[in-house]
Amino acid sequence: MSMCVCLSLTPILYVCLRPQMFVYLSFRAGDRLLVHTKTSADWWWAELGGLCGYVPSSYLKQDVEDKDTSEDPWQDEEYFGSYGTLRLQLEMLSDRARTEAYRQVILANSAPLRGKVVMDLGCGTGVISLFCARLAQPKAVYAVEASSIAEHTETLVRQNGCEEVVTVFQGRAEELELPGRVDILISEWMGNCLLFEFMVESVLQARDRWLREGGMMWPSGASLCLVPCQALDYYTERMGFWEQPYGLDFTALQSLAQSEFFSRPRFSHLLQPEDCLATPCDVITLDMLTLHVTDLEKLRGQFTFIVEKAGTFHGFTSWFRVQFQSLERDKTTLELDTGPYSEPTHWKQTLFMLDGPISLLGGETVSGIILLHRNPVWRRHMTVTIQWSISSTEETGNCKASILYLLGVNHNSHLPHVHLYPFQTEDVECYL
Structure with missing residues (x-):
């Protein structure tokens, strides 16, 4: 039995479970699957109808439509x-x-x-x-x-x-x-999560060809910011509605609502300062004079947040800041900040929702890493991976999770479900 495999231009968000936690995907002859990761020679991580799981690679063959490489990977x-x-x-x-x-x-x-x-x-x-x-x-x-x-x-x-x-x-x-x-x-050149659409590559190529030695880049620097946050209004609007609309029980739709609304980044989110559970931090910083195009393939940042007040942890919110160094020595560097403490911009902020909310106590620690991994085929796309843990408490235990988001051009596609689960760090490293 042979199957068809095709690539997708739509944004995908999916979860890598531990290797020992195999989830198999059911399919039939003639189905067209989207392969996300060729995990090994025998098993691939694929998607069909909004569901993800492992499939035996020997049962698949390349979709003939995908063998045409004439399509522009830059779109x-x-x-x-x-x-x-x-x-x-x-x-x-x-x-x-x-x-x-x-x-x-x-x-x-x-x-x-x-x-x-x-x-x-x-x-x-x-x-x-x-x-x-x-x-x-x-x-x-x-x-x-x-x-x-x-x-x-x-x-x-x-x-x-x-x-x-x-x-x-x-x-x-x-x-x-x-x-x-x-x-x-x-x-x-900036986009959602700072780099999305990757116009920055064109800027770097123009810099290398046309900027004089000692010349200035504006912006001269850039930072991706992150904070754990509450999103109660958004969560309630999307989940609470189904509890008793018009006196009827629609809770059977909550799992579908969770999958449809929370399993993809929310690009036009306006985070209120009071919904920040900790002080935001810069997780990735770029020097526009020294940054290389090859550096864009994979960027990694670390974070440690001390929870400043008890609240409900619904997800992470990201935004960016860019700096403009003065042409005159010792003069002030100006900045454009797209975060919640500044005047709103058309970028707003990007919200990454968890599968379900978690209660946090003041003084707890949320720490982890964030990875921006550029799509090797569709060059304006990227995967955002957030791996994080919460310090041990009676309420949360030793909770760890890894969530992967693929950012594509079409922000409106249906996406599979995101699960929150405990894991050991070494179980995740093979997927990063």
Whole structure:
């Protein structure tokens, strides 16, 4: 009996159980399975119909549709197509905190920017390029945009009287040809969980090709932040509703609701400061002058949180901060913070829900690691792995868990269930 195997472009969240805790997946001849991990020569971890489990590799064969490697692993048509729409440009321009942060950076560095050559990579409508031209009097600004919005950016540059300074280049950074090197490379490349969509690779390639020695990158640094949190309102809305709607018992749907609503990251979450169970920390930090493209394949961070108040642990929330080093020595480094203690941005925060809530007591410790593992095939996707443990108490015991999230372009797909379970650390390492 032979089966078909196919790859998926949708985001997947799944759990790696201990090797001795085998969960087998039932299937029939002709089913198309999504293989997540080729665990060994004999057993693969696969998904079918929202369920995950081990399948014997000898029963599967490659789907002929997947043998066609002509499909773009960067999905540029979809990616740049979305950035060519006014809907997305409006969302970014309407983000006052984000746009004002870049304006303030240029304003604060207006004197040292005078006479310099600037590249604005992924310029969109050109707002940052126009800020540079209007506020800093640079020698030249190269506004680089790969999407079709670049045609309109040229019009906006002329309409704002900046055509003598700003030149628009339409094309990908990897294929870019400029008149010469630049003194400053500025870009707004960040995505959910800081790296999602991986525009940062284009920025690093442009840096290596076009930034002068001693030049400046803006942002100059970036940090991924994490905190254990409560999400009672979200949990109650999705789970409590089924208890007695209209006087009827719908609790049979709670397990389905749990799978559908909690088994994937919530990308547009607004975390309230009072829902933080501990002080947030930076788990991954990047230096944009020294970061290499190869470093993006796998990034690892550690965390230790001291619970500051008793509460219900519903999950982890992440966001990012980026820093803009001054061009002048000893001047203030400016920062854009997308977290709950700052003005909201269009990125908001990303919530990773647990399968079920856990009660935490003040003084307890939540510690572990986070891994960002880039998808080896679909290059704008990544897997987020959070492995954590809670210090031993009468209420929680010695609880440990590992949850894996695959972030893809389509944020609306149905995802399999996430389970919380105790395990030994050595049982998980083989999956990281």
